[in-house]
Amino acid sequence: MRIKNHPILEFNKGNKITFFLDGKEIEGYDDEPIAVSLYANGIKTLSYSLKYHKPRGLFCCIGNCSSCLMKVNGEPNVRTCVKRARQGMIVETDRLVKND
Amino acid sequence: MYEEKGYLELEELKERIPSKERLKKGPVAIIECIQEIPCNPCQSACNRGAIKEFKKIVDLPLIDFEKCNGCGVCIAQCPGLAIFVVWEDYSDNNALVKIPYEFIPLPEVGKEYDVLNRKGEIVGTGEVIKIQSLKTNSKTKIIWIKVPKELCMEVRNIRVVDEE
C-alpha cells in the first residue's frame, strides 16, 4: 500500500515503469527495488523454500539476509530488495514449486 | 515505575512540576524528562534563558519557572517531544495545554476531540484553540487544547480520527 500523505516526509518517486512477475504485469517506479514494487502491489511472497516449499518474503530489505532472492531476466538469486526495477524486466518466483 | 511501564505517574515528576502559585500565575513549561540521557538542545531553546545551562550533556533539564512565560518555543525543539505548556487558569472552568504533535490529519481549530493521558487513555474531550508551526521546526506542530481545569496535569495527547 503506497503512503499518500506523511506528516514529515515527501515521497518524490522516479518514473513509472511496468515489469513482469511470472507473466503478470506489475506497476512500479524505476527508483525503487523490485520487491518494494511488489509489496506496494500487495504481493508479499517472493519465493518458496527449497525443502518444505514455505512462502518467503522480505526480512531485512537492505541486502543482508537472502530472504528476497528471485530470478531476474534469467539470472537466479538476485536480491530483489536492492535491485532496482526496470521497464520490461522479467521477474520470476524462483523454484516454482508451490504448495497446492 | 516508569522504566517498567513506559509512562510516568504524576508523582514521578516531583520537582519538575511548578508550584501551585506559579501554575495559577500564567502559562508555564513543564519538561517531562526524568532520565539521564546524552541530550542537551533544550538548554539553548529558550529565548529568555529559562532552561538552565547543563554542566554535563547527560544532566536533566531544569526550568526557572519565574523566567518562563509559557510561550512554548521550546516544545518543538525537544527531540524527545517531552515538553508541554500548562496554563491552569486559562478561564474559570478551563485550563490550556500546549502539546507537540507530528501526525496527520491535523485537528481543526474550534473542534472538540478526545484527549488522552500519558498512558493513552481517553480522559475527556478538549477544544483545539490554535495550531502553531514554528520556523525552528515546522514539522512538529504545537497544538493548544482547552481542557477541563482538573485535567491540565493529565492531558498529554489528542486523538484525531482519520475520516478517510
Added chain:
Amino acid sequence: MIKETDVVIIGGGPAGLSAALALGQTDLKVLLLERDPFLGGQLVKQTHMFFGSREEYAGVRGFEIGNLLSESVKKFNNMEISLNTTACGYYNEEDMLLAVHNDEELIRIKFKKVIVATGASERALLFENNDLPGIYGAGAVQTLMNLYGVLPGKEVVMVGSGNIGLIISYQLVQAGAKVKAIVEAAPKVGGYFVHAAKVSRLGIPIYTKTTVKTAFGKDELEGVELISLDKDWNEIQGTERRIDCDTLCLAVGLSPLTELLWQFGCKMRYIPELGGHIPIRDGNLMTTNKDVYIAGDVASIEEATSAMLEGTIAAVSASESLNCASAELLELRDKAFKKLFDLRNGPTGEKILSGIKKLEEE
C-alpha cells in the same frame, strides 16, 4: 580495473561520511565505497529529531543530517565517491581489496589505509513460523515506509522495546499503521524513557516480560501468540494469548557486519555488550592490522552520534599514521574524544564502557 588510493573508506553511513569529511581536509587521495545508490546509511530512514549535542546536530531530523553530510563530502577535490559499489573481499597475497560496481564491474583497489564503516545487520528471533511473509526486521519496515513510501501492513506487533523498537512504532503510526502492542522480554523498557512516553500516550501498550511463542498464517502472517516469561526467562505455561496482526517487526538487536575484518586478519573478540564479534582495537580505532581502522556500528553497536565521532577519530588516526594530520585535524580528534566521553558518561553509556573495558583486558 585497478584503482590506487591512499585511504579507502568502506561504507557511506554516518561513520564513513564523517571519516570522509576529516580526510577531505588532507592532501591524501581518498576513495569512498558505498553499496547503495545513495549516501547516508541508516540516516536516510530516520524521521525523528536527533539527540546528543547541538554541535552534533541534535534537534535535526536524521535524514536531514544524512543530506547535510552527503552534500559536504562531495565538495572535496581529493575525494572519489563510488556508489553502487560493494567491497566484497580482501586478498592477502595480492594485498588488494576487491569491489563490485553496478553488479557487473570488478574493481581491484590498492590502498595504504582502510577505514571499515560497514555498520550492522538485524538479528532474528527464534520461534515457530518465524519465516512467514509479514515478519520483518524492524529496519525493513522503516526502509519500506520512510525511504519508499510503502506501508507493508496495517496491524503491527513490535518485538523489542529498545530505541529502535520504540522509534519505529511511533513512525508506523505516523505512516498510518496501527501498532497493537510492543512486546519486551526483559522486565524493563529497553530504550530511552522519552521514546516510550511518546508511544504510551498514543495508547500503544508495552508488555514487558513477554515474548512471541508462535506466528500464525497460511501464506502470510495473520497473528501471533504471545507468552509471558518468569524471572529466569522461562515461558510460563497457560499465559499464551493471541493478537491478530499482518506485520511483525523484530527489533531485537544488531550484529556488526565484520566479514571484511576477518578477511583483513584482524583479531576478533566476542563481546556481547558491544554487539557480538568485534575487532580488537586501540584507543585510536586501529585494529590489530595496522592498516585497518574501524568506526560506527561495526566497532560497537551504539548510535549515529557516536558513529560520527568515531569516523572522525579513525580518519585522523589513519592520516596521522601517513604523516598527513595537520594540527587542526589533531585538535578535531581531541574534541571528538572528549565528546565521545561525554556522550557515554551517564547511565545509558555504561554498557558500552564495560564492553570497551573488556576489549582492553588480555
